[in-house]
Amino acid sequence: MIKTRITEMLGIDHPVVQGGMQWVGRAELAAAVSNAGGLGILTALTQPTPEALGKEIARCRDMTDKPFAVNLTILPTIKPVPYEEYAQAIVDSDVKTVETAGRNPEPFLPLFKSAGIKVIHKCTSIRHSLKAERIGCDAVSVDGFECAGHPGEDDVTNLILLPLAAQRLKIPFIASGGLGDGRGLAAALALGADGINMGTRFMVTEEAPIHEKVKRAMVDASELDTALIYRSLNNTARVFKNSIAEQVLQIESQPGATKFEDIQPLVQGAKGKELFEEGDLDRGIWSAGMVVGLINDIPSCAELVQRIVADAEEIINERLAKVVQA
């Protein structure tokens, strides 16, 4: 067993948190991760309405007795999203932990805190992590350059961000980005983190509700098979380097400012929803972290979590204990 401030705060067996992933964070995966002793996460906006989120939370609760969380990602959208109603649905469903992301969660904190909910905020920089601590978040998830989705524009890796967080933060923090095995868990703990967040690695499990072809493509991928797109729009995203991602990069490399209208036709099939359900790998784009290069199989969540924890324990108890000599 590996026990940290995060396992204690969240009431979970292992310091392993599932990443909040649009279209992927459904009851099947969240319940499987929680049943494995980690923290499963439903993504609020995967559900079309706050009511649907309430039902998904109830469905997840039918599938596990263990704690799970809900991710609320606040991003600028073309169509307005009723974030307050989603937040209220979370509170009404008696969820104990929320992961916020995308923007300063301050407006939502009074609601969550008054309901006794623990708030973990996802940050891609030290300045945002310190701010999250200052406004009263209970923990932060520190997202390095390696991560899937939006790493920010600073390009600072977790080898640097995590020790900085350890130097400066008082609240517990979770390492996110680049982590997928026992070596990574042991290293994150050594760097000062209280646990790890894994998105990409949990996409490639039996229970992840995405098409087998997508999982297989990620098993076959190497560490060179992710791409940073939307950099020219100042909204960088790390995605799987399929043919669509390569076309986007091509458009972005043209002289002059990139027009989103030029990219939109390519990625509009990019609602992971259809891609993930139908398994057409070149239908759109999907987020994938650099850790795809370390993924070689499609285990169950239980197998995966047990293996990672056992490997980290062995590294700590055997390998590291052995190199340190009196």
Next chain:
Amino acid sequence: MIKTRITEMLGIDHPVVQGGMQWVGRAELAAAVSNAGGLGILTALTQPTPEALGKEIARCRDMTDKPFAVNLTILPTIKPVPYEEYAQAIVDSDVKTVETAGRNPEPFLPLFKSAGIKVIHKCTSIRHSLKAERIGCDAVSVDGFECAGHPGEDDVTNLILLPLAAQRLKIPFIASGGLGDGRGLAAALALGADGINMGTRFMVTEEAPIHEKVKRAMVDASELDTALIYRSLNNTARVFKNSIAEQVLQIESQPGATKFEDIQPLVQGAKGKELFEEGDLDRGIWSAGMVVGLINDIPSCAELVQRIVADAEEIINERLAKVVQA
């Protein structure tokens, strides 16, 4: 004491290797690192001629009884460099370890191996690491995206490269890039490395033969103060983000192919030599890794190495031992 395959192979007390740095890898620094129980490294091409290198090796030997190494970096240059003669000078001086970098070291291996010299090759990718193993190198130094100088064009970080190296390499490997403290050493060992290589961190020590102003600028810098220049020339270099680096980035961001002639006038004062000796921070450019964000003081090499090893030991013996519960 931390003992690994690298301390054993190189006959050093601590698994801490100084990075090979042009203009900085002189006898003062190399001897200080070796006297501290790490592996100091002279850089061959810092010396104007093979004869001068022989003299520098002799000078270093006067300053330490401990093992030290010589770095031989093979890069395309405008003026031809007599690499073979430098290599012969290394052999003639009875140096026991060579670090090669910049290009496939195969042509030099028969000379070095027949002299009983251990060869560590610096690689920025797994494919090059595997090739180095195949051609007979004794160890590799795995250089992540975080590193100062040339990280290659793949942008793969050490959180990914090191576990991959651990999975695939049989020979010992040293983690290079992003490392500057005890947390980093403990994490590198957890990820499977046999030691760490630090360039930037050793630049900011009492004994580094560079102007105090340069060291002070690096203490004051944050994790955001490095820049990747020369990307448009397919020869990316991570440097300290001073005004010259910013001007280079500006030129590279212009539409159309970057012409080296446009950059050259800016960086031609960029012989670290003058910059490092005179402390004019905007005279040219100098390599600096992302780890500048973790550097807060200018200790002696002995203090630094002792602190890093003691901190790593404490992390392994106390923090990590405590989180693992039966």
